[in-house]
Amino acid sequence: MSEIQSILMFAFGFIIISIASERLGDSFARLRFPLITGYLVTGMLAGPFVLDLITVEATERLGFIDEMALGFIALAAGGELYLRDLRGRMGGIAWVTAGLVVFTFLLGTLTVYLLAGMLPFLEPFGPAGRLAVALLAGAILVARSPSSAIAVVKEVRARGPFTNTVLGVTVISDVVVIVAFAGAIALAEALLTTAAFDFGFLGLLAAELGASLAVGILLGRLLGVLLGLRLPWRVKSVALLLCGYGVFFVSKQAGHFSEEHLPWEFLLEPLFVCMVAGFIVTNRTAYRVDFDKLLHDTGPPVYVVFFTLTGATLALDVLAETWALALILFGVRLLAIFLGASGGGMLAGAPARHNRISWLTYITQAGVGLGLAKEVAVSFPGWGESLATMLIAVIVLNQVVGPPLFKWALQRAGETHSRADGGEEGKSRYALVFGLEGEALTLARQLREHDWEVRIASRRAGQRLEEVEAADVEIQPIAGIDLDSLKAVGADRARAVVGLLSDEDNLMLCELLYEHFGTENMIVNLHDRSYLDRFRDLGVLVVDPGTALVSLLDHCVRSPSATSLLLGLDPEEDLVDITMRNKSLHKAALRDVRLPLDVLVLHVQRGGRLLHSHGFTRLELGDRVTVVGSEESIDEVRLRFAS
Numbered sequence: 001m002s003e004i005q006s007i008l009m010f011a012f013g014f015i016i017i018s019i020a021s022e023r024l025g026d027s028f029a030r031l032r033f034p035l036i037t038g039y040l041v042t043g044m045l046a047g048p049f050v051l052d053l054i055t056v057e058a059t060e061r062l063g064f065i066d067e068m069a070l071g072f073i074a075l076a077a078g079g080e081l082y083l084r085d086l087r088g089r090m091g092g093i094a095w096v097t098a099g100l101v102v103f104t105f106l107l108g109t110l111t112v113y114l115l116a117g118m119l120p121f122l123e124p125f126g127p128a129g130r131l132a133v134a135l136l137a138g139a140i141l142v143a144r145s146p147s148s149a150i151a152v153v154k155e156v157r158a159r160g161p162f163t164n165t166v167l168g169v170t171v172i173s174d175v176v177v178i179v180a181f182a183g184a185i186a187l188a189e190a191l192l193t194t195a196a197f198d199f200g201f202l203g204l205l206a207a208e209l210g211a212s213l214a215v216g217i218l219l220g221r222l223l224g225v226l227l228g229l230r231l232p233w234r235v236k237s238v239a240l241l242l243c244g245y246g247v248f249f250v251s252k253q254a255g256h257f258s259e260e261h262l263p264w265e266f267l268l269e270p271l272f273v274c275m276v277a278g279f280i281v282t283n284r285t286a287y288r289v290d291f292d293k294l295l296h297d298t299g300p301p302v303y304v305v306f307f308t309l310t311g312a313t314l315a316l317d318v319l320a321e322t323w324a325l326a327l328i329l330f331g332v333r334l335l336a337i338f339l340g341a342s343g344g345g346m347l348a349g350a351p352a353r354h355n356r357i358s359w360l361t362y363i364t365q366a367g368v369g370l371g372l373a374k375e376v377a378v379s380f381p382g383w384g385e386s387l388a389t390m391l392i393a394v395i396v397l398n399q400v401v402g403p404p405l406f407k408w409a410l411q412r413a414g415e416t417h418s419r420a421d422g423g424e425e426g427k428s429r430y431a432l433v434f435g436l437e438g439e440a441l442t443l444a445r446q447l448r449e450h451d452w453e454v455r456i457a458s459r460r461a462g463q464r465l466e467e468v469e470a471a472d473v474e475i476q477p478i479a480g481i482d483l484d485s486l487k488a489v490g491a492d493r494a495r496a497v498v499g500l501l502s503d504e505d506n507l508m509l510c511e512l513l514y515e516h517f518g519t520e521n522m523i524v525n526l527h528d529r530s531y532l533d534r535f536r537d538l539g540v541l542v543v544d545p546g547t548a549l550v551s552l553l554d555h556c557v558r559s560p561s562a563t564s565l566l567l568g569l570d571p572e573e574d575l576v577d578i579t580m581r582n583k584s585l586h587k588a589a590l591r592d593v594r595l596p597l598d599v600l601v602l603h604v605q606r607g608g609r610l611l612h613s614h615g616f617t618r619l620e621l622g623d624r625v626t627v628v629g630s631e632e633s634i635d636e637v638r639l640r641f642a643s
Contacts, residue, residue, distance in 0.1 A: 021307075070371045072299075109135055111328065115325055141394070220281050434500060434509055448473070457476050578638055580622065
C-alpha cells in the first residue's frame with residue numbers, strides 16, 4: 001500500500017471517529033462540561049491504549065491535521081486581539097497580565113524542576129535537562145483560553161469594567177505566552193545540547209522572533225487579499241487551513257536549510273506567526289467582520305478533529321505515572337494565579353472587591369495551551385510526548401474547573417444580566433394589552449412564544465368569565481382608564497403597550513402613559529382617522545385596519561421575503577428596534593462595533609429622522625437602531641447597546 005493510500009485510509013477512519021466525537025461532546029455539554037472534554041475522552045477511548053481504533057501509526061500519519069488545526073487556533077487567538085476594545089484600560093490589563101505571567105511562570109518552572117524526580121521520563125536528565133523541561137512547562141502553564149472566556153461572558157451577558165479587564169488580560173496573555181514559549185523552547189534546545197548561553201544566543205532568539213513577526217505581517221496581508229476575493233466560504237476555509245499548515249511547513253524547511261548551510265539552526269515560531277497574522281487581519285485590514293465569520297464557521301469541525309486527535313495521542317500509561325504531579329501543578333497554578341491577579345490588581349488600583357475574585361476568571365485553559373503542549377511533543381520526540389501528556393491533564397482539569405468559577409466570579413462582581421434585566425430603558429420584556437377582543441389573546445400568545453411576559457387588562461373581564469377562565473394568559477380586570485389602574489397592572493415597567501379599545505379610550509390611555517411613564521412603544525388599533533394626528537403627536541404607532549391589509553398584500557407582491565420576516569413567518573429571524581444608550585459607543589462607526597455576524601442593521605432613527613445606515617454611520621446616544629437577526633444575537637445587541 002502506498003503512503004498516500006495509507007494516509008487516506010487513516011483519514012477516512014478518523015473522520016468517522018470525529019463524527020462520533022462531536023456527538024459525545026454534545027452529551028458532555030448537556031452535563032455542563034466543556035465540549036472539548038467530550039472530544040478528548042472520545043480520542044482517549046479510540047486511541048491505542050483502549051480500543052486501538054486510532055493506532056500509533058495513524059497518529060503519526062495524521063500529524064498534518066495537528067499542524068493545520070494549530071495554525072487555525074493561533075489565527076483565531078490573534079483575531080481576538082481587537083485594539084479598539086482594549087483602549088482606555090491597557091494600564092490595568094498590563095499590570096494584571098504581568099503579575100499572572102511572572103508568578104505562573106516562576107512557580108510552575110520551580111515546581112517541575114524540584115519535583116522532577118517524580119517523573120520517570122526525566123530520570124536520564126541532569127540539572128540542565130531538567131531545567132529545560134521545567135522552563136517549557138512553566139511557559140505552557142501561563143496560557144489562557146480567550147474562546148472559553150468569551151463563551152462564558154456571552155452566556156451570562158456580562159458587561160462592565162471587571163469583565164472588560166478580564167477579557168483584555170486573557171487575550172493579551174496568549175500573545176505573551178507564545179513569545180515566552182518561543183524563548184523557552186530555544187533556551188531548552190541550548191540547554192539540552194549543552195550550547196553556550198551567551199549574547200549570541202539572545203541575538204539569534206531576537207532574530208527568530210523578528211523574522212516570525214515579519215512573516216506574520218506578510219501572511220496577514222495575504223489573508224486580507226484572500227478575504228477580499230469573491231470565493232465561496234468553504235474555499236476560503238480550506239485556504240485558511242492550508243495557510244496554517246504552510247507556516248509549519250516553511251518553519252521546518254527553514255530549520256533544515258539553516259542546519260545544513262549555516263553554523264546555527266534558525267527557526268520560525270509557527271504559532272507566533274499565525275497569531276500575528278490574525279492580529280493584522282483584525283486590526284489592519286477592512287475584512288475583520290469577514291475574518292470573524294470565517295473563523296466562526298470553520299472553527300467547530302477544526303476543534304472536533306484537533307481535540308479528538310489530541311486525546312488519541314495521550315500516553316495514558318505516562319498519565320498513570322504522573323497524575324500526582326499533574327494535580328500538584330494544578331494546585332500550584334491556582335496559587336500563582338491568585339498571587340498574580342491580586343498583586344497586579346492592587347498595582348493597577350482595581351477595587352478590593354474585584355481583586356478578591358478576579359483570579360477565578362483566569363483558570364481556564366484550552367486551545368493555545370494544548371497547541372503548545374503538542375508542539376513540545378513534536379519538537380522533542382521521546383520525552384516530549386510524556387511531558388505533553390502530563391500538561392494536557394493539567395489543562396483538562398483547568399478547563400473543567402475554570403468556566404463554572406469564571407461564571408460565579410462575574411456574578412459576584414455584579415456584571416451579569418439575566419434576560420429579564422436586558423432591554424431599552426432598563427425595562428424587562430413585559431407587554432400590556434388593553435382590551436379583551438379576539439385579537440388580544442392571539443397577540444398575547446404570540447408574544448409569549450418570543451419570551452415576553454404579557455398581561456391583558458380589561459374592564460369587561462368580569463362580563464366574559466368563560467373566556468377569562470379558559471385563557472392561558474393572565475387577564476386582570478381594571479376599573480377604568482386612570483392612573484391608579486395603570487399602576488395596578490404594572491404599566492410603569494411595561495416596555496410595550498397595545499391599545500385595542502375605542503379611539504377615545506386609546507387616546508386617554510396613551511396620554512397617561514406619555515405623561516406619567518414616558519412609555520415609548522405604544523401601539524393602537526385605529527377606527528376613526530380623525531384621531532390619527534393626535535396619536536402621532538404622542539409618538540404612537542398606529543395600525544389602520546382600513547389600509548393595513550392592502551399595504552400588506554402590496555408588500556407581499558413586491559417583497560415576499562421581507563414581508564415574511566415582518567409577519568414573523570421565519571422562526572429563526574426577528575426584526576426589532578433597540579435604543580442605543582451605551583456612552584462608550586457614542587460617535588462610534590457601525591463598522592467598528594463588534595455586532596454578531598448574523599445581525600443586519602437596517603436603519604437608524606435619530607430625532608425623528610430616518611438614517612439609512614452603512615458602515616461609516618456613527619451612532620449617537622438615544623438612536624433607535626432597527627436590526628434583523630436571530631433572537632440570541634439580537635439579545636446580544638441589546639446588551640451591547642445598553643448603558
